Amino acid sequence: MYISMDTIQNNNNRELAEAIAVAVENALPGDDEDIEDETFVLEANDGPNVDEAALNLKRGNQQHEENLNSDETGTEEESSERKRARRELPTGNDSDVLSNNSPEISQEAGKLASLKELLKCPICIETLKDPCIIPECTHRFCHECIKEALDKSGNECPFCRGRVTSKRSLRKDELVANLIREMNED
Known part of the structure; x- marks a missing residue:
């Protein structure tokens, strides 16, 4: 994805910078895609709105990475809980279920x-x-x-x-x- 900051800098419009930052955050890859698969390019233009948009973009990327990390941790915990529950559930082939032991x-x-x-x-x-x-x-x-x-x-x-x-x-x-x-x- 290519974001041109020329539009932000030329218009010098704070609302537009915020809108683009929100759009970028919403366009971040989903849980099933890696963040590295997408490329975010900011042109090297100076100006307060460009810096603000870049900062918002960086915050969005960091937040997305944190969400991915917490989702992976949650998934691992849920997965281990499911595995533990499966081990504890008796199966039809389980000898303890079929016997009085x-x-x-x-x-x-x-x-x-x-x-x-x-x-x-x-x-x-x-x-x-x-x-x-x-x-x-x-x-x-x-x-x-x-x-x-x-x-x-x-x-x-x-x-x-x-x-x-x-x-x-x-x-x-x-x-x-x-x-x-x-x-x-x-």
């Missing part, structure tokens, strides 16, 4: 196993069927299992041997029944 999967599997253990009847060792709770001690059993056990034991909890007032005091545990139902649906 992953800490997150192991932890979730452990929680699920302990929950399933809590939802087993201590009498039949199966998942609770029609779960009932003994109000006095809050132990849970299958409805049929606890009825049979209370008949045989003389109204004692088969788990803690605590006194149960009567079979009529047994309460259906709807919360646990719903939980078991939801687990079986999954």
Whole structure:
């Protein structure tokens, strides 16, 4: 690009000098072009407006170079962040995803196993069927299992041997029944 300062010097117009300086700044190469690819030529003419235009042009070039440098730094930082994120994302081929060796999967599997253990009847060792709770001690059993056990034991909890007032005091545990139902649906 060739900028003739003769026009600026001949007109001796400050507004024109500023307009040309702005035009030069706007004409600077984009991010995908190097600043060295463009040539900015100022004719060696003396005068205050020429000096001012040259100074504005120099400031524009410096600002553009700073922007390029900051964009490159930002791009490098963003690129390294993207690479780090990609490394941390599990892939379909990742053996940790496919096996239970992953800490997150192991932890979730452990929680699920302990929950399933809590939802087993201590009498039949199966998942609770029609779960009932003994109000006095809050132990849970299958409805049929606890009825049979209370008949045989003389109204004692088969788990803690605590006194149960009567079979009529047994309460259906709807919360646990719903939980078991939801687990079986999954």
